[in-house]
Each structure stands twice: as C-alpha cells, then as structure tokens.
Amino acid sequence: MSKLWGGRFTKQTDQLVEEYTASITFDKELAEEDIQGSLAHVTMLGKCGILPAEDVEKIKDGLLQVQGMIRRGELEYTIQNEDIHMNIEKTLIDLIGPVGGKLHTGRSRNDQVATDMHLYLRKRVVEFVGHLIKLQEALIDQAKNNIDTIVPGYTHLQRAQPILFAHHLMAYVSMFQRDLERLQDSYKRVDILPLGAGALAGTTFPIDRHFVAEQLGFGRVYENSLDAVSDRDFILEFLSNASMIMMHLSRFSEEMVLWSSTEFAFVELDDAFCTGSSIMPQKKNPDVAELVRGKTGRVYGNLFGLMTVLKSLPLAYNKDMQEDKEGMFDTVRTLQGALQLFAPMVATMKVNTDRMRQAVNQDFSNATDIADYLVNKGLPFRQAHEVIGKTVLHCIQNKKYLLDMSIEEFKTFSELFESDIYQVLQPEQVVNARNVFGGTASNQVTEAIARAEQVLVQSNVWLQAFLEKSK
Numbered sequence: 001m002s003k004l005w006g007g008r009f010t011k012q013t014d015q016l017v018e019e020y021t022a023s024i025t026f027d028k029e030l031a032e033e034d035i036q037g038s039l040a041h042v043t044m045l046g047k048c049g050i051l052p053a054e055d056v057e058k059i060k061d062g063l064l065q066v067q068g069m070i071r072r073g074e075l076e077y078t079i080q081n082e083d084i085h086m087n088i089e090k091t092l093i094d095l096i097g098p099v100g101g102k103l104h105t106g107r108s109r110n111d112q113v114a115t116d117m118h119l120y121l122r123k124r125v126v127e128f129v130g131h132l133i134k135l136q137e138a139l140i141d142q143a144k145n146n147i148d149t150i151v152p153g154y155t156h157l158q159r160a161q162p163i164l165f166a167h168h169l170m171a172y173v174s175m176f177q178r179d180l181e182r183l184q185d186s187y188k189r190v191d192i193l194p195l196g197a198g199a200l201a202g203t204t205f206p207i208d209r210h211f212v213a214e215q216l217g218f219g220r221v222y223e224n225s226l227d228a229v230s231d232r233d234f235i236l237e238f239l240s241n242a243s244m245i246m247m248h249l250s251r252f253s254e255e256m257v258l259w260s261s262t263e264f265a266f267v268e269l270d271d272a273f274c275t276g277s278s279i280m281p282q283k284k285n286p287d288v289a290e291l292v293r294g295k296t297g298r299v300y301g302n303l304f305g306l307m308t309v310l311k312s313l314p315l316a317y318n319k320d321m322q323e324d325k326e327g328m329f330d331t332v333r334t335l336q337g338a339l340q341l342f343a344p345m346v347a348t349m350k351v352n353t354d355r356m357r358q359a360v361n362q363d364f365s366n367a368t369d370i371a372d373y374l375v376n377k378g379l380p381f382r383q384a385h386e387v388i389g390k391t392v393l394h395c396i397q398n399k400k401y402l403l404d405m406s407i408e409e410f411k412t413f414s415e416l417f418e419s420d421i422y423q424v425l426q427p428e429q430v431v432n433a434r435n436v437f438g439g440t441a442s443n444q445v446t447e448a449i450a451r452a453e454q455v456l457v458q459s460n461v462w463l464q465a466f467l468e469k470s471k
Contacts, residue, residue, distance in 0.1 A: 022079035026326050030084050033119040035067045040215035042103055050205050051102055059103050062096040085109050106207045108199035110229040110317040115195040121238055122190045124332050125183050126466045131339035132180045133459050136173050138347040143169040143449055150427045151356040152365055159363045162427045167440040173452050175248045180459060182241045190234045193218040197228035200316035217469055230316045232324050239303040242331045246296040249338055253289035260286050265355045270348035288345055292338045299334055302327030364392050366430045373424050377416045387414050
C-alpha cells in the first residue's frame with residue numbers, strides 16, 4: 001500500500017518500522033475529535049475561498065460518512081496508515097475520490113494531532129469536575145448524617161484528640177475542592193486552538209484561525225506556531241492534577257482499609273464494593289479502595305514519563321511526542337474508574353458510631369484538655385504538660401483511663417483540680433471546646449458543611465455552563 005506521503009521515497013517502509021512507529025493502536029481514541037477538527041477546518045477552507053463550495057460539501061458529507069462508520073465500529077484501522085489522521089483521510093479518499101485529498105490543505109498532522117488532544121482533554125476536564133462534585137456530595141451527605149459522631153483523631157497514626165467524624169470527612173471535601181479548582185483553572189490552558197500552525201511555521205494559504213476557533217468553541221488561538229505544535233504543557237498539567245486527585249483518593253483509601261478492619265471496625269463498606277477470598281469464606285476485602293491506592297502509582301508514572309520525554313526536545317515537533325498519548329489515555333481511564341466507584345462507595349458506607357464512641361472512651365485523647373484546664377487556672381502550659389504526662393502514666397500503670405480517676409487521685413498531681421474536671425473530660429465537651437473557625441466543634445462543622453454546599457452550587461453552575469458549551 002502506497003503512503004499518502006510516499007512521493008519522496010524509493011523503498012517501502014520496513015514492516016518492523018511500520019509496526020514500531022504506528023500509533024493507530026492507541027490514537028484511534030481520538031477519532032471523534034479528529035472528525036470534529038476536520039469538519040471545522042474544511043468549513044474554514046470554504047469560507048476563505050481556498051476550496052470551492054462543491055468540494056467543501058463533498059468532503060463534509062464524506063467526513064460524516066466516516067464518522068458514522070467509526071460510531072458503528074465499521075472502520076478498519078491499519079498500521080500501514082500509521083495514525084488516526086491518515087486512517088480517516090485514506091478512508092475519506094476511498095469514499096469520495098481524490099477530492100478527499102484536499103482536506104489536508106493548509107494544515108499538518110502536527111497541528112492536527114495537537115488540536116485533537118486539546119479537544120479530547122477539554123471534554124475530559126469538564127467530566128472530571130462533574131465526578132468530583134458527585135464525590136463531594138457523597139462526603140457531605142455522610143458528614144451531615146454523622147454530625148454528632150465522635151471518633152479518635154490521629155497524628156502519627158496514634159490517637160491524638162477526639163474529633164467529629166463529620167469534621168474528618170469534610171477535610172476530604174476541602175482536598176477535592178482544591179482538585180476541582182485546579183481542573184477549572186487548567187481549562188483555560190486546554191482551551192487554546194493550535195490548528196493553523198501547520199508543521200511549525202504556519203501556512204501560505206489565507207486561512208482564518210479565529211473562525212476555526214469559533215467553530216470548535218475555543219476561547220483562544222496559539223500566538224506562536226512553533227509553540228502551538230510543540231506545547232504539551234496542557235497534558236502535563238492534566239497529568240499533574242490527576243496525580244494529586246489520585247493521591248487524595250489513595251489517602252482516603254488507606255483510611256477506609258484501616259477503618260473497615262476488625263481492629264478498627266469504624267465502618268463497613270457495602271458488599272457491592274468488596275470482594276471475597278477464594279479460600280477463606282469469612283473474608284470481605286476492600287478491594288476497590290486497595291486498587292485505587294495501587295493504581296495511584298501508574299498515574300504518577302504517566303506524569304513522570306511524559307516529563308522525561310519532553311525534557312530534551314528541541315522545537316518543534318519530534319516523533320518522541322507520539323509518547324504523549326498512551327499515558328494520557330491511561331490516566332483518563334484510571335481516574336474515571338476511581339472517581340466513578342468512589343462516590344457510591346462513600347455514599348453506601350455504614351458508620352459504626354458505637355465502636356467509634358468506645359474507642360474515644362478508651363484512650364487518653366482528652367489529655368490536652370486537662371492541660372488547658374490547668375492553664376486556665378493559672379499554671380504555665382509547660383508545667384501543666386508535665387503534670388498531665390505524669391497523670392497519664394499513673395493511669396497506664398493502673399490500667400485505667402482519665403475519667404476513671406477519683407478527684408483525690410487528680411489532686412495528688414495538682415491541687416488545682418476540682419470536680420468540674422469530669423465535665424471537661426467528656427468527649428462532647430472536648431470536641432465542642434474547639435469552637436474556632438475550621439475547628440471540630442459541632443457548630444463549626446455545621447457551618448463548614450453549609451459553606452461547602454454553597455460552593456457546590458457554584459461548581460455545578462460552572463459545570464452546566466461548560467457542558468452546554470461542549471454540546
């Protein structure tokens with residue numbers, strides 16, 4: 001089969017070279033975007049008088065036929081045609097004759113593929129904002145249902161201070177809000193049209209790049225033709241944002257794995273999001289959470305892989321840049337799967353409030369409040385810290401907790417202790433004493449939930465606006 005670019009060559013491409021250099025096995029995922037970009041391009045060629053109207057209409061009809069073949073799964077891709085662009089163009093020429101070859105007037109595969117990827121990622125960014133909104137909604141619902149549930153808070157994975165479980169969940173709402181905002185901010189760097197840059201220097205044809213941008217809904221056009229075909233920053237930024245989202249999901253996954261263990265027993269994950277053992281019939285494994293945690297590494301790898309590809313490339317296009325797609329597609333699929341599963345997994349998670357309360361009652365996470373109690377009575381904090389350290393040691397040695405101590409025992413450590421110490425030590429009092437903005441007190445968490453719901457409304461407005469734009 002002769003190549004569409006084969007005029008300068010006297011030999012057929014070696015079969016191994018064709019197999020090694022072809023990208024059609026993965027870039028066929030850009031088929032819809034390639035058709036979309038070509039329709040806008042040929043419309044512009046007609047508008048600018050570069051192609052006659054009858055040729056434009058014939059090419060557009062042919063492209064729509066190819067699009068139908070793609071959607072029905074009828075288009076046969078071949079490595080001899082190398083990539084999605086050449087496969088579509090060859091099919092178009094087979095359908096409508098030599099006039100199909102006019103489609104490539106005024107463009108290169110370099111600006112064509114860049115356009116395809118901008119179109120592809122622009123849509124994905126909006127979709128991921130939607131997925132994050134759903135996850136935040138699930139977390140907020142669980143927080144509202146557990147506004148009175150107290151759980152040990154941890155540092156160094158050691159019990160530190162009691163907090164509301166709702167407060168813990170809202171920490172993830174904040175994390176995912178930052179992720180969502182990063183995606184929203186990145187949209188403007190995806191929403192730039194490279195088409196019309198040609199191979200690297202522009203084109204001699206009197207094209208109208210801004211018309212094409214309008215046709216495709218792009219907000220801006222690349223200012224520099226070299227930059228247009230060389231830029232992959234928008235993919236790197238997406239991969240970086242995806243890596244942070246996966247990192248946050250992985251942290252949450254780790255906690256769900258711990259919380260659902262017999263040792264913690266704080267939560268039970270729904271059967272629909274767990275699997276069993278082939279040999280141990282009693283097992284209920286949190287496989288979804290574990291796999292999300294594990295797949296985080298491959299998303300990191302895709303980011304580092306592309307950064308390494310780009311680090312030494314001179315301007316403009318180089319074949320190395322073919323390596324920008326597989327990692328991007330893999331990250332999109334990996335992140336889609338994780339987010340689509342995470343929201344319902346959180347929504348169906350059962351919270352064992354009794355077990356959480358038992359854990360709070362059987363630890364020394366209220367010790368800081370006794371130190372604060374003594375400080376309020378005039379004792380310097382460092383002295384109070386030492387007093388409570390000795391008090392906790394006494395409890396450990398005598399196998400009891402602070403609330404089990406008599407007032408006489410308390411007074412052996414400091415005469416400042418009074419009977420009101422027992423009220424101070426109650427978990428509800430410990431939690432609600434932290435009544436500062438961002439703290440774990442019930443009213444503060446309730447207000448935080450209300451603020452988060454308002455932010456979600458704004459996020460949904462953004463999402464709907466951009467979904468409408470992409471239609």
